[in-house]
Amino acid sequence: MFRKKLSLTERLEALREATDLGEGLVSPAEHAALARVADAAAERRALSGEHTVVGFFGATGSGKTSLFNAVVGEDLGKTAARRPTTSSPLAAVWDPAGSEELLDWLQVEDRRNRTGDFAPGAGPVILLDLPDFDSVEPEHRAIATRLAGQVDVLVWVTDPEKYADSIIHDHFIRPHASHSSVTLAVLNKSDRLTAEDARRVSASLEQLLVDDGLKKVSVIRTSARDGSGIDDLRKAIAKVASAHSAQQARIEADLRTVTAPFVGRQSLKEPTATDKRRLDDHLAEAAGADRLAAATAAAYRKRLGQKTGWLLTSWLLRLRADPLKRLGLREDADETGVHRSSIPQLDASGRAVANRGVRGYAQAVSAGLPDRWASAVVDQTEQIVDSLPEDLDRAAARTKLPAQPSRAWGLFTVVQWLALVAALVGIGWYLLAAFLPGVLYPFMDEIIPDIEGWPIPTLLIVGGLLLGIVLGMFTGVFGLAIGSGVKHRTRRALRREVASISQEKVVEPLLAVRARYLEFLDAIRRAAGNAGN
Secondary structure (H helix, E strand, O other): EEOOOOHHHHHHHHHHHHHHHOOOEEEEEEEHHHHHHHHHHHHHHHOOOOOOEEEEEOOOOHHHHHHHHHHOOOOHHOOOOOOOOOOOEEEEEOOOOOHHHHHHHHHOOOOOOEOOOOOOOOOOEEEEEOOOOOOOOOOHHHHHHHOOOOEEEEEEEEOOOOOHHHHHHHHHHHOOOOOHHEEEEEEOOHOOOHHHHHHHHHHHHHHHHHHOOOOOOOOOEEEOOOOOOOOHHHHHHHHHHHOOOOOHHHHHHHHHHHHHHHHHHOOOOOOHHHHHHHHHHHHHHHOOOOHHHHHHHHHHHHHHHEEEEOOOHHHHHHHOOHHHHHHOOOOOOOOOOOOOOOOOOOOOHHHHHHHHHHHHHHHHHHHOOOHHHHHHHHHHHHHHOOOOOOHHHHEEEEEEEOOOOOHHHHHHHHHHHHHHHHHHHHHHHHHHHHHHHHHHHHHHHHHOOEEOOOHHHHHHHHHHHHHHHHHOOOOHHHHHHHHHHHHHHHHHHHHHHHHHHHHHHHHHHHHHHHHHHHHHHHEEEEEEEOEOO
């Protein structure tokens, strides 16, 4: 795939973005390195872009200062009574105009301006003689370490005795292994070796540099005493300076170094729909989906019985508490989210079920994340499980509960009343005939007529009572069947609310940590110079 080459400005912006995203989620040392490179690059670019800063680094006894003086062309130490040893940086400056702020940033106070040009076409150059990096004085080592991260060009000065010293390789050269394009390696005091030994030691040093990770770095053999190799070193410095790209090359090398630990990390596995469904299953169980569905179905049957049952017994149902009201639930969904149910808070078992679901999903989210990012997921998980009982209660309150029978059942209520009225008419008929027999005797045959031998009042009484009982039994059986559907719909509705709650309160916060890591990696890749077009 075609890759667009990012500008240095874009890469530094990406590094700053990665630094912000990684705060608290990468190790303090890694975050400090990211911030240091971002700050140093921004500060260096704001200062003189014309000057090339070249730092001479070496161990005690390597002849670094003598070599520095030889390259400068004068023993600058003789003119500085306050600098008997290389205890503080000394700068030799060619074309000093505009170098003051740069040297202030480098914290170099001892400055010696030079006349003329360092070399034809080299442009403004600043050479720094730095304290020995193996000094017993911690302050000296700190200065050398700091400036190794600030200068544009690094000149590593060794000698035949200490060229393989672990201090220079482990603590200085290897950490700057990606800086080959702005690194010069010098084997000083080569006059003490025979020509054959000098070639052998140079080859050995080159191999050590390759082992350190540097590429295409040749060793320049010098001697401050007889002047051999000094011109070669001056030409090498001038070549780097004349390209006027050392500053950018140094910053690019710093970017490669600081992003290297993160580039190439494996891609993450996306949490699956199965992971989300498993989470919802656990939360629905913890929220009491079955209990709520059963209560809704029971409330539906109770209300249907009250509405369509036999009027002589259905009133007894009103004496029983409504299952939903007992739980503090309403049929209508609470869209405001402020209503609380009276469902008991999750017990230990319910909490365990909910926590198991959340932690299982958190495990899927953190799969492949580095330890610190995975720990951030764990921390977020602990915050989530603390608020889960209230969230699940809110899910129950937000669920629309189909516990109210439809108005169509009102027809059965009308029929029940008609049946009761018919029975009462029959009873009243007989009472009238019984209490007023003398008055009604002449009309008895007409007052209590019959049909096929069955007195009409009897038919009204028996028919009204039987019709009421049969209708009550019918609607009761029918209510059981409908209640099963109500139970299913309620469970499904609560699961929808639980799924919404889990998405908002569990999935999104946990995925936010994962997304932040992916954004961090993307910023790191862009800082390293990689970006898709």
